[in-house]
Amino acid sequence: xxxxxxxxxxxxxxxxxTALRVTREAGIASIGLWRExxxxxxxxxxxLMVADSGLRVSSLCRGGFFTAxxxxxxxxxxxxxxxxxxxxxxxxxxxxxxSAPVLVLVAGGxxxxxxxxxxxxxxxxxALGELLADAAGAGxxxxxxxxxxxxxxxxGVISTLGQALDLIEDLPSDVVGVALDTFHVWWDPAxxxxxxxxxDRIASYQVGDWITPFxxxxxxxxxxxxxxxxxxxxxxxxxxxxxxxxxxxxxIFNQEIWESDPATVAARVVKAFGENVGL
Amino acid sequence: xxxxxxxxxxxxxxxxxTALRVTREAGIASIGLWRExxxxxxxxxxxLMVADSGLRVSSLCRGGFFTAxxxxxxxxxxxxxxxxxxxxxxxxxxxxxxSAPVLVLVAGGxxxxxxxxxxxxxxxxxALGELLADAAGAGxxxxxxxxxxxxxxxxGVISTLGQALDLIEDLPSDVVGVALDTFHVWWDPAxxxxxxxxxDRIASYQVGDWITPFxxxxxxxxxxxxxxxxxxxxxxxxxxxxxxxxxxxxxIFNQEIWESDPATVAARVVKAFGENVGL
Numbered sequence: 001x002x003x004x005x006x007x008x009x010x011x012x013x014x015x016x017x018t019a020l021r022v023t024r025e026a027g028i029a030s031i032g033l034w035r036e037x038x039x040x041x042x043x044x045x046x047x048l049m050v051a052d053s054g055l056r057v058s059s060l061c062r063g064g065f066f067t068a069x070x071x072x073x074x075x076x077x078x079x080x081x082x083x084x085x086x087x088x089x090x091x092x093x094x095x096x097x098x099s100a101p102v103l104v105l106v107a108g109g110x111x112x113x114x115x116x117x118x119x120x121x122x123x124x125x126x127a128l129g130e131l132l133a134d135a136a137g138a139g140x141x142x143x144x145x146x147x148x149x150x151x152x153x154x155x156g157v158i159s160t161l162g163q164a165l166d167l168i169e170d171l172p173s174d175v176v177g178v179a180l181d182t183f184h185v186w187w188d189p190a191x192x193x194x195x196x197x198x199x200d201r202i203a204s205y206q207v208g209d210w211i212t213p214f215x216x217x218x219x220x221x222x223x224x225x226x227x228x229x230x231x232x233x234x235x236x237x238x239x240x241x242x243x244x245x246x247x248x249x250x251x252i253f254n255q256e257i258w259e260s261d262p263a264t265v266a267a268r269v270v271k272a273f274g275e276n277v278g279l
Numbered sequence: 280x281x282x283x284x285x286x287x288x289x290x291x292x293x294x295x296x297t298a299l300r301v302t303r304e305a306g307i308a309s310i311g312l313w314r315e316x317x318x319x320x321x322x323x324x325x326x327l328m329v330a331d332s333g334l335r336v337s338s339l340c341r342g343g344f345f346t347a348x349x350x351x352x353x354x355x356x357x358x359x360x361x362x363x364x365x366x367x368x369x370x371x372x373x374x375x376x377x378s379a380p381v382l383v384l385v386a387g388g389x390x391x392x393x394x395x396x397x398x399x400x401x402x403x404x405x406a407l408g409e410l411l412a413d414a415a416g417a418g419x420x421x422x423x424x425x426x427x428x429x430x431x432x433x434x435g436v437i438s439t440l441g442q443a444l445d446l447i448e449d450l451p452s453d454v455v456g457v458a459l460d461t462f463h464v465w466w467d468p469a470x471x472x473x474x475x476x477x478x479d480r481i482a483s484y485q486v487g488d489w490i491t492p493f494x495x496x497x498x499x500x501x502x503x504x505x506x507x508x509x510x511x512x513x514x515x516x517x518x519x520x521x522x523x524x525x526x527x528x529x530x531i532f533n534q535e536i537w538e539s540d541p542a543t544v545a546a547r548v549v550k551a552f553g554e555n556v557g558l
Contacts, residue, residue: 189438
């Protein structure tokens with residue numbers, strides 16, 4: 001169980017103090033943080049709390065949202081990402097040894113009334129170019145997350161692992177990688193080949209299940225491992241075969257899980273991870 | 280407007296007589312039929328009704344559901360598809376000149392408690408092999424429809440155009456092709472390249488929009504062209520560049536549209552098609 005990390009989104013309604021405590025008390029050694037609960041207490045205090053927790057930090061979620069066409073919104077997005085890069089470095093530094101200075105990037109969807117998907121995808125490439133020096137300077141890895149095609153219109157225009165790898169191919173591998181989440185990529189017939197191709201570019205590996213019937217809210221449609229259709233051992237073993245040595249985050253957006261007691265959720269995560277993920 | 284075809288699923292609650300009448304009265308020259316409303320009146324009567332309507336038949340929906348692992352269910356699926364092949368031939372023969380003997384195939388999802396996606400995909404290939412002689416004998420084209428990855432678990436394990444083309448590559452092009460529906464494939468970064476690769480294998484081209492916010496019911500999440508995010512002119516022009524000369528079906532599963540008067544829907548379809556599809 002030593003590589004299990006609890007992504008804070010799984011216990012969305014817990015504040016940072018609660019999330020750190022619940023994670024530690026469940027016997028989980030690592031946590032994936034989100035910017036909003038960090039911001040609630042302020043970065044300086046969050047750094048002290050993380051150091052005090054003894055937990056590793058496996059990533060910060062999330063930067064990105066790069067598809068704005070309006071110049072002010074575009075500059076604002078880059079500024080936000082520069083702040084997120086600084087936060088990622090500070091929080092990983094505060095975490096226990098083995099923490100990863102990884103910032104997960106969600107591409108962003110199509111701007112309002114824009115149907116130029118290729119154009120939006122090109123904006124993501126452009127933004128990565130703009131942020132490269134900042135990330136390198138801070139020792140942070142930008143992890144581009146391919147998102148399920150379900151979100152191509154309104155959340156993430158990078159839709160497959162192959163596309164994410166094409167996007168980062170010419171960028172330095174110590175600064176830009178990919179975040180691989182089973183929920184987003186499990187359906188892809190090219191997945192085994194693209195994971196093998198990814199090699200050392202996998203900066204984050206996240207797990208969550210695809211459940212049916214599909215829940216009413218597309219954003220809250222993820223399930224606990226074992227409750228759905230994903231063959232975790234197959235994907236995990238392909239990821240491990242690339243040499244991935246990082247933590248494995250459990251990230252689940254699900255209304256019923258969010259409404260449960262965070263300590264209960266953390267215990268369920270430990271059990272489901274042990275029984276299903278193949279690690 | 281001469282290539283517009285109204286797929287019966289867009290006016291789901293109309294019986295065959297109403298669907299034929301509404302289509303003709305809207306000035307639409309072609310209809311995509313579904314097996315269930317044909318079955319309601321019986322094939323023999325349906326053939327007479329279609330001949331009497333003067334409409335072209337652009338396809339029959341649908342065969343497929345090939346992923347059963349249980350032998351009886353597997354044989355039942357093949358038998359059902361053989362019946363659907365006969366129906367396709369009879370209905371296209373009854374339609375006006377330019378009718379297309381095309382049977383649209385939905386692959387089927389993962390069997391209950393099975394997580395072997397590659398195995399389910401292999402079953403689809405096996406089924407096509409079984410049905411090849413029947414389709415060839417009846418002069419019918421089997422059109423494999425890649426479905427949005429949203430449906431990979433419970434409806435269609437063939438998820439991209441590239442995957443569908445790989446699947447049919449070694450099968451004769453006058454017997455097996457693909458059905459391309461914008462709703463299912465619009466997000467795919469490989470789409471332009473794969474449409475070009477498809478060449479004469481596109482047996483059916485269907486249009487429907489991707490709308491946001493994503494509706495509560497995943498099966499009823501399609502929108503009228505122009506109401507969503509899809510760049511129809513770009514996809515249509517790529518399809519036409521392959522030499523596709525068939526009808527273009529409007530197929531929309533949407534609760535609000537289903538609850539509207541069918542004649543009103545047919546008129547909306549004519550207008551939205553003219554304004555958005557790029558044909």
